[in-house]
Amino acid sequence: MNTMRYVLEMLGVAVFAASGALAAGRKRLDLLGVIVISIVTAVGGGTLRDLLLGRHPVFWIADPTNIVVAIAAAALTLLYARVRVPPRNTLAVADALGLALFSVGGAQIAEQAGLPNLIAVIMGTMTGVAGGVVRDVLTAEIPLILRRSELYASAAIAGTSLYLVLQSAGVARDTAALVGMISVATLRIAAVLWGLHLPIFNLRDGGGSK
Numbered sequence: 001m002n003t004m005r006y007v008l009e010m011l012g013v014a015v016f017a018a019s020g021a022l023a024a025g026r027k028r029l030d031l032l033g034v035i036v037i038s039i040v041t042a043v044g045g046g047t048l049r050d051l052l053l054g055r056h057p058v059f060w061i062a063d064p065t066n067i068v069v070a071i072a073a074a075a076l077t078l079l080y081a082r083v084r085v086p087p088r089n090t091l092a093v094a095d096a097l098g099l100a101l102f103s104v105g106g107a108q109i110a111e112q113a114g115l116p117n118l119i120a121v122i123m124g125t126m127t128g129v130a131g132g133v134v135r136d137v138l139t140a141e142i143p144l145i146l147r148r149s150e151l152y153a154s155a156a157i158a159g160t161s162l163y164l165v166l167q168s169a170g171v172a173r174d175t176a177a178l179v180g181m182i183s184v185a186t187l188r189i190a191a192v193l194w195g196l197h198l199p200i201f202n203l204r205d206g207g208g209s210k
Contacts, residue, residue: 004174005105008181010069012101017042017070019094020135021077022086027139031078037138038074039067041098044131049106049123053113092192095132095144096155100184103128103156104163104177117164124160128184129153151191154198159184 020041024034043060050058060066080086106127110120129145129152136143144152163180167173190196 005108005177008101008177009105010065012098012105013042013066013069014073015094016098016102016131017073018077019091019098019132021074022081022091022094023135023139023141025078025081026091029139034078035071035074037135038077039070040138041131041135042066042070042073044134045102045106045127045129046131048130049109049127052126053110053115053123055109089192093189096185096188096192099128099132099152099156099188100159100181102131103160103184104180107160107163107180108177111164120164121157121160125153125156128156151187151196151198155184155187155191158187 017038020038021034023041024037027033029037043066046059050056103124105124107120107124109127110123111117115123133143133145159180159182162183163176166176166179171179187196
């Protein structure tokens with residue numbers, strides 16, 4: 001595995017685990033609950049991707065370092081939260097960084113499997129959003145991907161698409177990946193700060209009666 005991609009994957013695991021720990025803390029879960037939520041948030045998207053692509057064993061079984069990093073990130077997040085109350089948007093920022101790192105990384109894995117660009121975008125988006133969906137479901141929240149006002153999955157789609165387009169245009173793979181990740185994170189954070197969202201389709205009721 002490319003060293004840069006491995007480092008970014010571990011960083012993605014860490015920030016998603018941190019977002020899971022923050023979400024679990026807001027629900028006042030016990031220590032075991034925090035660790036469980038952190039792990040499933042960190043590995044949920046990649047697990048679904050690997051199962052759909054037939055990659056066995058899945059990435060965190062092949063390399064248990066992913067679980068170690070997730071637990072360490074959760075523990076550090078808990079320690080930090082006991083010393084200082086995290087800022088209000090900390091969860092959103094951590095989630096945005098995880099989304100950026102995992103979505104482009106997931107697209108790269110699909111790309112290396114020889115799959116078409118469309119499938120790479122789908123797999124990348126799934127890798128980025130699925131862990132957060134599991135986290136939100138387990139903490140009794142409406143998943144971000146389903147909230148009408150949130151620019152979430154669309155940010156992952158835009159960033160992974162940009163990554164693939166830049167590569168097709170001859171940009172170096174690592175550079176294209178970095179630009180794609182920055183795009184995902186920027187779009188997501190901008191959506192949180194300024195309420196950016198896609199146009200809403202509203203089908204009006206005809207109002208007729210029999």
